[in-house]
Amino acid sequence: MASRRHNRYGEGREALLAATVSVVAERGLHGLTFRAVSEVAQVNNTLISHHFGTKEALLHEAVAWATTRAIRLSELSAAEEIDESFAAALVELIAREPHLQLFQYEFVLESRRRPELREEAVALYEGYIDALERSLVRKGHTNTKALARAVFAALDGLVLQQLTVTDADSVREAVICIGALLDANLHADRQPA
């Protein structure tokens, strides 16, 4: 998948973090083993102990590494309009790079069981929701905090659906539907019944 031969001296740590995300995305947290990660990263499995100490620490660092790299979806969430082009872009992003999203779902479920991951999970979600809320404020919506949480949940749920049980086109239609709901809500605010 990545470069065929070994990494250069000093690149092992980065390769291990990237491999961790890939392994969790493809095989789940129960497929996350020293051997699996080290084989994908093309290094010896004891290098994980050297760099991170324990498996828990590896996951923790991989979470930090992945969330800084998950900016593209955050940018998407802050888009000015949830319209056809937004829906197409979101669906295409998920189809092209599902790993980061899959990793995040695994990680957020794990954060319920491991208190030391909670803080980063909360920060990740609140980051998305805050960006979305700012966009809603700009467009003149009211009750933006709860609205942003609801809209993000809808996008989050649809991404999960696309990754697991639903085809891309259905998801795209549903995303457009969310945009339509927001428009209707804006007009209702301006012309209350």
Add this chain to the structure above:
Amino acid sequence: MASRRHNRYGEGREALLAATVSVVAERGLHGLTFRAVSEVAQVNNTLISHHFGTKEALLHEAVAWATTRAIRLSELSAAEEIDESFAAALVELIAREPHLQLFQYEFVLESRRRPELREEAVALYEGYIDALERSLVRKGHTNTKALARAVFAALDGLVLQQLTVTDADSVREAVICIGALLDANLHADRQPA
């Protein structure tokens, strides 16, 4: 947690299925081991092999067992109105019995990796969405298929949030927000701009 002492003759299989859901919900799929399940179920671990053969088969049967028992949320999804009382009931259900929901998130992620689980995952989600769509049709909405998918995704995403990163009150507000969006959408349909 359950009854303190052993099961009666013939109840082992059911106990194992219930224990599987609990173990996956509390420790994740990587915590799903023969020993963990059998200890929770208060039986010998080889009874799993006897009844189900392999660990894969155990999970598969547990999925079927759990989905038939997840009707309560399905009934909720088919509620006539998404209002304050619906929001309160949903939030309270998740807080009181998080196991079934957590199990479903683990299972739907796993279904991406295990083709034999896909069909049941799709059926579960489509069941929820269809029930919701019927309710939307009754209320006079249009484009109900995509709308139902979007609204279910929002509820699904909010349940995930409540289970992991968000407090119950914030989720409740957001659920009410979804109801408000639907109302605004209905009125916009009747009085287009």
Add this chain to the structure above:
DNA sequence: CGTCAAACTATGCAGGTGCTTAGTTATTTG
């Protein structure tokens, strides 16, 4: 070059894993 710290690997082990084999108990059935 020589020194040194950090990156990296080879080997191996104690404990946990899924699951097999062989045997025991309880329940049904004639």
Add this chain to the structure above:
DNA sequence: CAAATAACTAAGCACCTGCATAGTTTGACG
């Protein structure tokens, strides 16, 4: 009651796990 069947358990094995230990290679710097 006796025979048959299914539920259940005890013991154990081959394999995999995280990770410790000990050693080697690499690049930076004087």
